[in-house]
Amino acid sequence: MGHDAVRELLALAALDALSPSDRKALEAHARSCETCTRELAEMRDSVASIGAALPARPLAPERGSLIRARLMGRAVADRANVTPIRKPSPATQPASPPLPFTSSRSPYWMWLAAATFVLAAGAVAYGANEHAAHVQLLAATSSYDSENAALKKRLSDQQAMISELSGPGVMVIDANATSARQPYARMFWNQPMNRWTFVAYNLPPMSPGHTYQLWLVMKDKKKVSAGMFEPTPTGSAMLQATYAVSSDSLAAIAVTTEPMGGSAQPTTTPFLIGAMKAE
Amino acid sequence: MATGDEAALGALYDRYTTSIHTIAYYLLGQADEAEDAVEETFWQAWREASRYDASRGAVSTWLSTIARSRALDRQRAWRRRAEDPLDTTAQTSPDAGDRADAMAAAPDPQRDAESAERARDIAVALARLPAEQREVIELAYFAGLSQSEIAARTSLPLGTVKTRARLALEKLRAPLAQHRQLSR
Ligand SMILES: [Zn+2]
Numbered sequence: 070m071g072h073d074a075v076r077e078l079l080a081l082a083a084l085d086a087l088s089p090s091d092r093k094a095l096e097a098h099a100r101s102c103e104t105c106t107r108e109l110a111e112m113r114d115s116v117a118s119i120g121a122a123l124p125a126r127p128l129a130p131e132r133g134s135l136i137r138a139r140l141m142g143r144a145v146a147d148r149a150n151v152t153p154i155r156k157p158s159p160a161t162q163p164a165s166p167p168l169p170f171t172s173s174r175s176p177y178w179m180w181l182a183a184a185t186f187v188l189a190a191g192a193v194a195y196g197a198n199e200h201a202a203h204v205q206l207l208a209a210t211s212s213y214d215s216e217n218a219a220l221k222k223r224l225s226d227q228q229a230m231i232s233e234l235s236g237p238g239v240m241v242i243d244a245n246a247t248s249a250r251q252p253y254a255r256m257f258w259n260q261p262m263n264r265w266t267f268v269a270y271n272l273p274p275m276s277p278g279h280t281y282q283l284w285l286v287m288k289d290k291k292k293v294s295a296g297m298f299e300p301t302p303t304g305s306a307m308l309q310a311t312y313a314v315s316s317d318s319l320a321a322i323a324v325t326t327e328p329m330g331g332s333a334q335p336t337t338t339p340f341l342i343g344a345m346k347a348e
Numbered sequence: 349m350a351t352g353d354e355a356a357l358g359a360l361y362d363r364y365t366t367s368i369h370t371i372a373y374y375l376l377g378q379a380d381e382a383e384d385a386v387e388e389t390f391w392q393a394w395r396e397a398s399r400y401d402a403s404r405g406a407v408s409t410w411l412s413t414i415a416r417s418r419a420l421d422r423q424r425a426w427r428r429r430a431e432d433p434l435d436t437t438a439q440t441s442p443d444a445g446d447r448a449d450a451m452a453a454a455p456d457p458q459r460d461a462e463s464a465e466r467a468r469d470i471a472v473a474l475a476r477l478p479a480e481q482r483e484v485i486e487l488a489y490f491a492g493l494s495q496s497e498i499a500a501r502t503s504l505p506l507g508t509v510k511t512r513a514r515l516a517l518e519k520l521r522a523p524l525a526q527h528r529q530l531s532r
Contacts, residue, residue: 080513084488086495110405115517117409120371122473127366136387
């Protein structure tokens with residue numbers, strides 16, 4: 070097909086309305102014709118201007134945040150899949166009970182599932198094998214509260230958190246307990262950044278005058294407070310802390326109920342505990 | 349972006365979600381379908397970031413091209429299902445964005461009102477075009493018809509369809525070119 074015939078097709082090409090044979094002919098010609106390549110780009114600009122002339126229809130903020138969170142989770146997963154240094158061996162894969170993410174309809178949990186999968190894989194893939202710890206749980210978990218708008222929004226809105234939870238060397242510690250409401254918690258330990266992000270669900274309501282306190286339990290039995298937190302009415306909580314711990318000195322994380330204001334050392338038996346498991 | 353930096357995906361999303369959703373909404377007319385198209389658009393952009401060539405156009409053009417393709421894929425899938433009497437999913441599929449084909453479903457005042465509003469917005473957006481060019485653009489851009497489908501629908505020779513499409517896009521390009529001149 071000659072230059073003039075191809076030029077007649079450029080508008081329809083930009084509109085993606087060509088027959089397959091015309092499109093092939095155009096592509097073949099445009100590869101060697103500067104003019105047609107440039108004019109096609111201009112036609113594409115014109116097509117784009119049609120969309121730009123329409124009245125803006127923004128996504129509802131909540132829907133936008135959910136889609137954004139889902140995309141970020143997919144991207145994190147994608148990156149982990151395309152750049153693994155080492156594949157996780159079966160021995161390093163989570164031995165914990167299957168997470169109930171899939172039973173939930175909330176896209177947020179799909180995102181979280183994708184992200185946590187990557188975190189687990191990432192810790193291994195980035196050469197953290199020697200240090201990588203995984204989680205063993207005190208008891209099985211089944212269902213938990215999957216609706217927490219505040220947590221959802223906070224997680225999906227915070228770009229910084231995504232990178233904190235997805236960087237190389239992030240480890241994941243799950244903590245479970247059996248009780249009436251089956252609390253469940255997950256700790257993301259970004260070792261290079263010394264950042265701890267703790268999320269928990271189905272926490273029992275606080276009794277008045279009390280608070281929950283999160284502890285880092287060292288191998289030498291020392292217990293370091295990582296902060297206090299209150300659950301939301303739906304029993305969810307999130308806590309972030311910065312604290313340097315060498316990877317081989319942490320034994321477990323634990324949550325206790327303490328008097329309001331917190332304690333220097335735990336005064337009650339932990340109701341939620343997640344032990345590091347050396348690989 | 350091309351290095352696989354998801355922060356760039358977030359920035360891209362924040363910057364362009366509204367314009368991408370606008371395109372998807374006007375092509376699909378269904379909130380959930382439009383949302384899926386938005387996600388697919390940004391996902392494709394993320395996966396194919398290395399194919400974006402800044403020397404060949406603006407990011408917004410590249411993204412809106414992807415958005416339109418993803419939305420048209422959905423439209424065409426509806427149309428295929430609607431045309432295949434053995435496909436039982438046709439019962440539940442939304443009516444195709446091709447408005448001329450969309451008369452089958454039961455009356456739904458709200459949907460009819462929304463679709464009338466969309467049609468009006470589209471007419472306003474293309475108001476600078478003469479009616480015969482606008483028709484070709486509507487069928488190509490919004491209904492996703494191919495050149496031969498447009499020719500059949502309008503009973504025009506293929507050559508006339510090509511000419512009208514070219515004249516329309518040249519006319520639509522003018523203000524954009526002026527804008528570029530001014531912003532230089
Ligand atoms: Zn040429």
